[in-house]
Amino acid sequence: MDWGMKNRMSKIIKPDGKTVMLAVDHGYFMGPTTGLENIAETVGPLLPHADVLMPTRGALRHYIPADTDVPIVLRVSGGTSILNPDVLHEGIVCSIDDAVRLNVAGIAFSILVGSSFERDTILGFTEMVDEANGLGIPTLAVTAVGRDMVRDARYMSLASRMAAELGASVVKTYYVDGFEKVVDTCPVPVVIAGGKKTPEDEALETAYNAMQAGAVGVDMGRNIFQSEDPVAMIQAVNSVVHDDHTPKEAFELFTKLKG
Numbered sequence: 001m002d003w004g005m006k007n008r009m010s011k012i013i014k015p016d017g018k019t020v021m022l023a024v025d026h027g028y029f030m031g032p033t034t035g036l037e038n039i040a041e042t043v044g045p046l047l048p049h050a051d052v053l054m055p056t057r058g059a060l061r062h063y064i065p066a067d068t069d070v071p072i073v074l075r076v077s078g079g080t081s082i083l084n085p086d087v088l089h090e091g092i093v094c095s096i097d098d099a100v101r102l103n104v105a106g107i108a109f110s111i112l113v114g115s116s117f118e119r120d121t122i123l124g125f126t127e128m129v130d131e132a133n134g135l136g137i138p139t140l141a142v143t144a145v146g147r148d149m150v151r152d153a154r155y156m157s158l159a160s161r162m163a164a165e166l167g168a169s170v171v172k173t174y175y176v177d178g179f180e181k182v183v184d185t186c187p188v189p190v191v192i193a194g195g196k197k198t199p200e201d202e203a204l205e206t207a208y209n210a211m212q213a214g215a216v217g218v219d220m221g222r223n224i225f226q227s228e229d230p231v232a233m234i235q236a237v238n239s240v241v242h243d244d245h246t247p248k249e250a251f252e253l254f255t256k257l258k259g
């Protein structure tokens with residue numbers, strides 16, 4: 001791995017080998033989703049507790065101060081909205097040149113393994129991997145689960161391993177029972193998305209279980225910025241990822257910090 005790629009990876013996955021990524025890229029297909037009505041207001045108090053921020057280029061330019069020192073993993077795939085039955089039928093929506101212009105530490109691209117349009121998403125992903133690799137920029141593959149996919153370890157293992165074999169530097173997927181198999185059969189670091197908002201104690205348990213199964217961290221959005229207290233929640237997530245807190249300890253921390 002070239003020095004530049006190693007340097008950028010060290011910004012994404014911290015010296016303890018773990019990471020808490022804050023995903024705020026939802027607007028590229030969900031618009032002003034709850035909690036992201038004004039990304040500047042939402043993200044400002046959370047940034048000091050995030051290892052990485054994952055926005056779109058528009059969110060970065062319009063909402064995030066340019067003097068931010070939190071590393072950026074930029075969402076570069078898209079092309080459909082939540083109104084489209086083929087939502088997440090994604091292609092390249094941001095050039096590598098613009099990602100470089102934005103001084104990102106990495107790029108993020110969704111592949112929809114198992115969908116009727118999987119090939120389109122995979123070819124777009126590998127095109128961006130080639131461009132990014134040429135510039136020493138890591139690619140995070142988001143193995144987004146299509147609407148009618150069975151969320152099980154077999155599927156997540158397939159999608160995650162494909163992403164890694166096709167060139168991903170990091171894979172983001174969803175926690176499922178038997179997650180050890182997903183991690184053990186994926187040759188690159190794995191982080192989990194938080195998925196739809198769930199009660200804080202459940203989200204913290206999911207993060208804990210993923211870490212116990214070998215994930216290096218989370219790339220969490222809704223379960224942080226839609227929490228009743230996002231700043232308390234991201235600190236509780238950090239306690240699970242970086243301080244090996246149990247779900248109970250982390251929820252106690254959340255409860256103490258909230259409000």
Ligand code: 5RP
Nearest residue numbers: 023142193194195220221222
């Ligand atoms: C949407 C994404 C989001 O970044 C991903 O879902 C993480 O956010 P959340 O924790 O809210 O699921 O990739 O396609």
